Amino acid sequence: MGYAVAPHHSGVYPVHVQLYEAWKKVWNIKITSTEEYPHLKPARYRRGFIHKNIMVLPRQTCGLFTHTIFYKDYPGGPKELDKSIQGGELFFTVVLNPISIFMTHLSNYGNDRLGLYTFVNLANFVQTWTNLRLQTLPPMQLAHKYFELFPDQKDPLWQNPCDDKRHRDIWSKEKTCDRLPKFLVIGPQKTGTTALYLFLVMHPSILSNSPSPKTFEEVQFFNRNNYHRGIDWYMDFFPVPSNVTTDFLFEKSANYFHSEEAPKRAASLVPKAKIITILIDPSDRAYSWYQHQRSHEDPTALKFSFYEVISAGPWAPSELRTLQKRCLVPGWYASHIERWLVYFPPFQLLIIDGQQLRTDPATVMDEVQKFLGVSPHYNYSEALTFDSHKGFWCQLLEEGKTKCLGKSKGRKYPPMDSDSRAFLSSYYRDHNVELSKLLHKLGQPLPSWLRQELQKVR
Numbered sequence: 001m002g003y004a005v006a007p008h009h010s011g012v013y014p015v016h017v018q019l020y021e022a023w024k025k026v027w028n029i030k031i032t033s034t035e036e037y038p039h040l041k042p043a044r045y046r047r048g049f050i051h052k053n054i055m056v057l058p059r060q061t062c063g064l065f066t067h068t069i070f071y072k073d074y075p076g077g078p079k080e081l082d083k084s085i086q087g088g089e090l091f092f093t094v095v096l097n098p099i100s101i102f103m104t105h106l107s108n109y110g111n112d113r114l115g116l117y118t119f120v121n122l123a124n125f126v127q128t129w130t131n132l133r134l135q136t137l138p139p140m141q142l143a144h145k146y147f148e149l150f151p152d153q154k155d156p157l158w159q160n161p162c163d164d165k166r167h168r169d170i171w172s173k174e175k176t177c178d179r180l181p182k183f184l185v186i187g188p189q190k191t192g193t194t195a196l197y198l199f200l201v202m203h204p205s206i207l208s209n210s211p212s213p214k215t216f217e218e219v220q221f222f223n224r225n226n227y228h229r230g231i232d233w234y235m236d237f238f239p240v241p242s243n244v245t246t247d248f249l250f251e252k253s254a255n256y257f258h259s260e261e262a263p264k265r266a267a268s269l270v271p272k273a274k275i276i277t278i279l280i281d282p283s284d285r286a287y288s289w290y291q292h293q294r295s296h297e298d299p300t301a302l303k304f305s306f307y308e309v310i311s312a313g314p315w316a317p318s319e320l321r322t323l324q325k326r327c328l329v330p331g332w333y334a335s336h337i338e339r340w341l342v343y344f345p346p347f348q349l350l351i352i353d354g355q356q357l358r359t360d361p362a363t364v365m366d367e368v369q370k371f372l373g374v375s376p377h378y379n380y381s382e383a384l385t386f387d388s389h390k391g392f393w394c395q396l397l398e399e400g401k402t403k404c405l406g407k408s409k410g411r412k413y414p415p416m417d418s419d420s421r422a423f424l425s426s427y428y429r430d431h432n433v434e435l436s437k438l439l440h441k442l443g444q445p446l447p448s449w450l451r452q453e454l455q456k457v458r
């Protein structure tokens with residue numbers, strides 16, 4: 001049948017990857033069900049998800065308890081059970097859910113006949129008083145039907161297990177929520193996120209994730225498919241609490257900024273996290289990104305000039321259109337920030353002026369420390385120095401040496417041509433106007449590049 005359940009839902013949700021792997025490998029389990037996702041009442045708000053190719057269906061609660069096997073012993077008296085069946089919670093669970101999954105004991109378990117009594121009466125009541133047609137299906141067909149009806153539920157939304165006492169109780173004792181970040185640097189790409197990362201890790205109380213073999217300092221969990229590996233995978237990037245003296249953990253993944261999924265996913269797992277974003281003129285950002293693609297030998301970026309990329313029309317080759325989108329869309333700053341603000345309150349969001357980060361990082365880092373509420377205060381004016389050879393601010397090491405970012409940050413390339421500058425200024429005009437309104441609403445100052453761009457509008 002390919003269907004199994006876990007005692008007390010343990011390992012099904014919050015997920016324990018080993019259970020899923022063993023189920024698949026040893027018993028070829030394809031379907032399970034749980035009452036825990038999310039741990040909500042009433043039962044009809046529960047959802048399904050698919051993890052490691054195992055379909056997890058929401059299970060309803062029927063109000064029968066392990067310890068109650070006799071009608072007369074039903075908590076609150078038998079009338080309570082009958083009320084639930086005859087138009088009460090159990091009736092509504094069936095009426096409001098196109099698919100309901102229940103689990104009762106076998107009727108020969110400790111003389112339990114309550115399951116039979118309940119469901120025979122429930123079916124009779126539903127058939128008498130509604131036009132609903134009741135049907136049963138074997139697990140496999142049922143699971144396919146479920147996700148056909150609710151395709152948007154296929155993707156899970158991981159919650160913080162420590163926000164729910166019941167989830168903490170059924171989670172492994174070895175696991176801890178202390179291996180989750182306190183803040184996220186979300187990007188966008190090419191705005192100085194690596195410089196900010198370098199400066200942050202200089203702070204004695206701030207710790208980043210360990211590097212990923214594939215994406216270097218970036219974990220890229222909330223935006224893409226790594227999310228489907230589950231939260232154990234994510235937490236493994238952060239140190240075990242007993243090995244470190246601080247809990248100020250953070251992670252920077254510059255693609256989070258414009259991701260459709262990241263804000264919702266981040267808010268579900270780390271709702272109290274602070275969010276830091278950096279903004280530079282979106283035209284400069286787009287140009288820097290294009291240069292980045294060229295130096296990574298992206299064939300389309302090598303084939304087409306910057307102007308060809310940004311101005312490509314609807315009939316341009318699809319690879320050019322794809323590159324164009326990746327180049328320009330992150331610069332729709334207001335839309336992306338608005339999406340983060342749907343899930344995080346404004347006081348949890350810090351918007352850094354990337355130009356200021358570049359020219360006066362010590363002042364920016366003071367602001368960042370204040371925003372994070374981290375102590376002790378670290379004196380960046382003494383710890384950073386301008387390296388005239390690199391042309392950027394770098395970490396000051398002993399004996400006057402410096403630690404700067406590598407060749408790939410602060411690249412040398414020709415200035416943007418004037419046609420591209422004019423094209424982008426017009427392309428981003430409305431987005432920039434929206435950004436100025438948003439910053440005004442948030443009570444934030446406008447960066448100088450934005451003031452200049454707005455002057456062109458008048």
Ligand SMILES: Nc1ncnc2c1ncn2[C@@H]1O[C@H](COP(=O)(O)OS(=O)(=O)O)[C@@H](OP(=O)(O)O)[C@H]1O
Nearest residue numbers: 189190191192193194195288358392393409410411
């Ligand atoms: N201190 C310091 N050192 C080096 N580079 C600095 C610094 N401050 C800001 N910048 C600017 O950061 C740009 C790279 O941005 P990111 O680190 O966000 O790029 S990435 O998305 O991680 O690839 C990089 O862009 P390019 O100049 O186009 O290389 C720099 O202009």
